[in-house]
Amino acid sequence: MSVTTATTAAHATDHLLEETVDAVVIGGGAAGLNGALMLARSRRAVVVIDSGTPRNAPADGVHGLLGLDGIPPAELLRRGRDEVRRHGGLVVTGEVISAAPAAPSAEGDPRFTVTLDDGSTLSARRLLIATGLRDVLPDVRGLAEHWGHGVVHCPYCHGWEVRDEPIGILAVGPASVHHALLFRQLTDDLVYFTRGTELDEDTRVRFAARGIRIVDTPVSEVVTAEGGGIAGVRLSDGQLVPRRVLAVATTMQARTDGLDELALSTQELPGGMGRHFATGMAGATHVPGVWVAGNATDLTAQVGASAAAGALAGARMNADLVAADTEAALAAAQRDLTRT
Numbered sequence: 001m002s003v004t005t006a007t008t009a010a011h012a013t014d015h016l017l018e019e020t021v022d023a024v025v026i027g028g029g030a031a032g033l034n035g036a037l038m039l040a041r042s043r044r045a046v047v048v049i050d051s052g053t054p055r056n057a058p059a060d061g062v063h064g065l066l067g068l069d070g071i072p073p074a075e076l077l078r079r080g081r082d083e084v085r086r087h088g089g090l091v092v093t094g095e096v097i098s099a100a101p102a103a104p105s106a107e108g109d110p111r112f113t114v115t116l117d118d119g120s121t122l123s124a125r126r127l128l129i130a131t132g133l134r135d136v137l138p139d140v141r142g143l144a145e146h147w148g149h150g151v152v153h154c155p156y157c158h159g160w161e162v163r164d165e166p167i168g169i170l171a172v173g174p175a176s177v178h179h180a181l182l183f184r185q186l187t188d189d190l191v192y193f194t195r196g197t198e199l200d201e202d203t204r205v206r207f208a209a210r211g212i213r214i215v216d217t218p219v220s221e222v223v224t225a226e227g228g229g230i231a232g233v234r235l236s237d238g239q240l241v242p243r244r245v246l247a248v249a250t251t252m253q254a255r256t257d258g259l260d261e262l263a264l265s266t267q268e269l270p271g272g273m274g275r276h277f278a279t280g281m282a283g284a285t286h287v288p289g290v291w292v293a294g295n296a297t298d299l300t301a302q303v304g305a306s307a308a309a310g311a312l313a314g315a316r317m318n319a320d321l322v323a324a325d326t327e328a329a330l331a332a333a334q335r336d337l338t339r340t
């Protein structure tokens with residue numbers, strides 16, 4: 001099994017604040033930055049902490065995003081960081097190694113302590129977890145090096161770009177059947193490598209009707225072409241099946257490192273397809289003061305859906321802060337009244 005985490009080029013960092021901030025956003029991808037933008041635009045003191053390894057870092061472009069189709073992932077995030085900063089938010093480069101509940105304020109408003117990998121800490125009233133997910137690829141020799149280029153997972157992200165190419169599906173389980181039918185929409189030249197997974201007779205007949213060829217011989221490796229790119233799939237009998245693109249469903253694991261002390265609930269997807277943080281409306285969790293947005297809670301969200309979820313969570317966090325601020329102001333006013 002190989003885990004995919006690519007790093008983007010280093011970007012400018014702001015400095016941490018000493019005082020308690022309204023919100024810390026852990027993760028500065030589409031979800032985190034859009035959440036931070038909503039909070040900053042609401043004049044909240046917000047700090048984004050980002051370790052610089054967004055999920056789509058290996059991809060050349062973000063596709064299927066209205067108005068921005070094909071924008072390089074790093075450029076989208078650069079624009080997002082600028083927009084957050086333009087509204088007074090801070091974006092700090094670093095990795096959160098611990099986020100934990102702290103003693104609440106005198107009025108009972110939640111507090112959290114966030115610790116970074118350089119040992120610095122900051123205190124926050126609310127947390128937005130937007131750490132994304134890790135794709136775990138099946139263990140096939142030569143596969144990982146083509147991830148995000150010749151090896152793709154999502155017909156909506158890169159399908160148009162690989163249309164009409166000779167595509168292979170490296171099956172990982174029952175979900176690969178659906179995957180194959182989606183990629184068949186994009187090419188007439190599709191081979192389904194079963195890799196020891198079960199394929200019932202009914203599905204074989206359906207595949208035949210759609211012109212999808214099935215290879216049951218085990219796969220031994222993905223072969224790289226001389227000029228780079230994929231040459232094909234080597235089978236255990238030595239045969240090379242020429243392919244330029246391989247589609248594979250990954251196991252998707254929400255990134256939870258450093259977040260254990262928050263004791264957030266997680267949920268498993270059926271068939272071992274992945275694990276994510278469990279959330280309710282607008283990313284709320286059962287821990288008061290903590291929201292989750294993007295791939296960390298919705299494993300299938302693309303960039304647009306992740307950004308939208310972050311924006312919604314940011315708005316709900318601001319509403320929660322507004323209510324807490326009003327309660328605190330009321331308590332202070334009543335204290336003043338009793339003194340006079």
Ligand SMILES: Cc1cc2nc3c(=O)[nH]c(=O)nc-3n(C[C@H](O)[C@H](O)[C@H](O)COP(=O)(O)OP(=O)(O)OC[C@H]3O[C@@H](n4cnc5c(N)ncnc54)[C@H](O)[C@@H]3O)c2cc1C
Nearest residue numbers: 027029030031051052053055056063096132294295302303
């Ligand atoms: C190869 C590939 C290509 C894709 N192409 C497309 C496409 O064309 N169109 C599309 O819409 N979607 C595409 N996607 C999906 C897209 O990547 C996700 O929808 C999107 O990245 C989710 O955004 P996010 O903010 O939830 O997570 P991410 O973008 O992964 O951002 C999470 C951020 O949190 C940071 N982080 C994690 N843990 C910590 C921590 N402990 N401390 C500090 N920071 C932390 C990470 O460094 C990262 O920067 C693609 C995915 C892949 C794998």
